[in-house]
Amino acid sequence: MADSARAMQRRGLVNGPDFEFFQRRYFTPAEVAEHNLPEDLWVSYQGSVYDLTPLAQEHKGDLLLKPIIEVAGQDISHWFDPKTRDIRKHVDPLTGTLRYRTPRGRFLHVPPQLPRSDWANDFGKPWWQGTRYEVGRLSAKTRSIRIINTLTSQEHTLEVGALESMWEILHRYLPYNAHAASYTWKYEGKKLNMDYTLEENGIRDEDEEFDYLNMDGTLYTPAILLYFNDDLTEL
Numbered sequence: 001m002a003d004s005a006r007a008m009q010r011r012g013l014v015n016g017p018d019f020e021f022f023q024r025r026y027f028t029p030a031e032v033a034e035h036n037l038p039e040d041l042w043v044s045y046q047g048s049v050y051d052l053t054p055l056a057q058e059h060k061g062d063l064l065l066k067p068i069i070e071v072a073g074q075d076i077s078h079w080f081d082p083k084t085r086d087i088r089k090h091v092d093p094l095t096g097t098l099r100y101r102t103p104r105g106r107f108l109h110v111p112p113q114l115p116r117s118d119w120a121n122d123f124g125k126p127w128w129q130g131t132r133y134e135v136g137r138l139s140a141k142t143r144s145i146r147i148i149n150t151l152t153s154q155e156h157t158l159e160v161g162a163l164e165s166m167w168e169i170l171h172r173y174l175p176y177n178a179h180a181a182s183y184t185w186k187y188e189g190k191k192l193n194m195d196y197t198l199e200e201n202g203i204r205d206e207d208e209e210f211d212y213l214n215m216d217g218t219l220y221t222p223a224i225l226l227y228f229n230d231d232l233t234e235l
Contacts, residue, residue, distance in 0.1 A: 017167055019181075024168065026139045026161035029075065036073030043068075044075045046085060047140070050133040059108055067104035075138070080128075087128065139163065143198060143205055146223040147173055149183070157221060162205060166194040183226035192224070 027049045035042035038060070041052045052068065059065050081088045092099040092113060100110050109126035112119050127133065139161030148155045156176050160169050166185060173180050185192045192201045199205060203222050 019171065022171055024136050026164050027136050028139045028142050028159055028161060030159060033073040038069050041072045043071060044138040045077045046080055047138055048134050049136045049138050051135045052133055055127050055133065064106060064108045067107040070104060144221045145198065146221050147226065148223055149177060149226045151228040163197060165197060166192050182229050184229060186225050186227060
């Protein structure tokens with residue numbers, strides 16, 4: 001695409017991110033749960049989200065993959081020692097040695113209980129160490145937000161991470177409105193700073209107050225209003 005055409009397509013995004021190369025920082029537990037198949041396998045642990053699909057494809061048919069497939073789409077932080085950030089260990093009653101604790105059965109890169117001739121440890125780091133499979137952070141706290149397009153009167157409710165910036169929320173909203181960057185985003189008449197989170201923009205998370213008052217917080221979901229500008233930016 002010519003530079004002038006690319007500039008026209010992104011008109012209005014001068015101060016925003018380049019969404020062609022935009023990468024999400026946060027994923028909600030619900031999003032992780034959607035990736036629950038051997039051919040699309042995500043897990044979360046210790047606050048991060050990992051795409052183990054390449055690992056599953058590489059070892060397809062291996063029985064040691066079974067415990068990992070069984071937890072696809074789930075948080076497996078309980079597998080880990082929070083101090084060492086390694087798989088939890090225990091004293092093996094058979095050998096009296098310290099070994100990885102695997103109640104679901106031994107899985108990939110965990111050594112066998114006793115020496116075996118078919119055990120190969122030439123894989124380098126085990127899959128749970130390092131960042132090669134990491135795709136982002138797990139949103140420890142999520143919020144619901146309503147986004148109302150004042151031009152079309154369409155309304156959508158999104159679940160977003162509490163630490164996500166408005167740009168990240170805009171990115172979530174793109175499937176509903178490809179021209180979302182051509183709108184001014186406002187809350188209670190005030191233009192939002194797209195580099196800030198909801199809380200930093202004055203959109204308070206009142207879930208605890210609603211729980212204390214025994215009120216249904218879903219009936220009071222904050223609404224962000226979108227006002228169309230005179231340019232047409234499609235992402």
